[in-house]
Amino acid sequence: MSKTLSQYIPENSVKLVFEILAEHPITIKIVNKRATKHGDFKIMHTGKTQITINNSLNQYQFLLTLIHEIAHFTTFKKHKRVKPHGIEWKRSFQHLMLPFLQPSIFPEELLPYLANYLKNPKASTGSDVHLTYALKQFDTASNTTIMVEIAHGSLFMYNNKTYKKGNTRRTRIECIELNSKKTYLFNQNAEVILLQ
Template sequence: MKSDYQNYIPIKAIPFVDFLVEKHSFALKIVNERATKHGDFRKLPNGKFQITINNNLNKYQFLLTLVHEIAHHVTHEKFGRAQPHGKEWKTVFQHLMLPFLHPEIYPPEILRPLATYLKNPKASTDADAKLSLALRGNEAESGKLFVFNIPNGGFFEFKNTIYKRGNQRRTRIECQNIKTHKNYLFHQNVEVTEVFSN
């Protein structure tokens, strides 16, 4: 099954991805951005399988997400019902990613944190702060900053709400909702808009 996925991944990755797509039977849909996930794998009511990937991902994020979801499909084929991100999936995902761990596909600044992440992959690449940052080119969207860039005690806006930045805990940062005074933990790589207090 050919798809326009080839426009979304690094050129050197195309032969490997073509092989995976042709070997495993699933429909691939590229969809509009979803706030809670980059991609998903599911069995449809007709018994066929479908993978969806967000269209807003850069080529390195898209490739990693696609292989992540194909790993769910292969795990289902090999083991039937298994933990979604359990040891079977981790082993399959690591194996499927091997051909892509190459400087012609991923640049060194991504390859290093990617190799570390793959030693024990998590459900979401966003859970790995270094990899998440590297996949985004270490830059926030224009006009935005990462939460970790906001000075301690500084203010920022996120989803139309103002927060005050507090202390860092490993990969998360305590932030206080100015209106309710409730504290929330923000992933350090969340993109926000800095607000300057009077």
């Protein structure tokens, strides 16, 4: 697994990641892309624990997601049952991420966004529009874009349905599904396929 894992993260982060995993051994599975999450931490019915991470993430998003999920594991080991993204997890995540915040691991243009996000990390990096956009710049060529980048009134596809972008609320964007004429709320960071 270590050799496989090293293919998904920045080269200069490998040693640090393996040091963490030596101290906190956990099963890590790299899985196909899931639309609703980058990764997760599970406690199996057998009591064993496992982390899964999408194979479609760029190396910086993969590393951030990996440390996010390891923080769930270390929080569980120390506190057992607490809020999934409560203060215990936030402290663990901040502590684990700090050594990685250096220009030899993350590009300098990402560091300010990461530092800002880590002041009060949320359940998903997707909740930080600026960080999501900065991380997306390192994706390999894709036919998707994020909602916040497309113009009001644009048509786009999401899960094989066509929508029209409407007004932005505080954190969500109203979009009309063209067949049903129903209004749906989209996260500003939702990945969609622009049609026009």
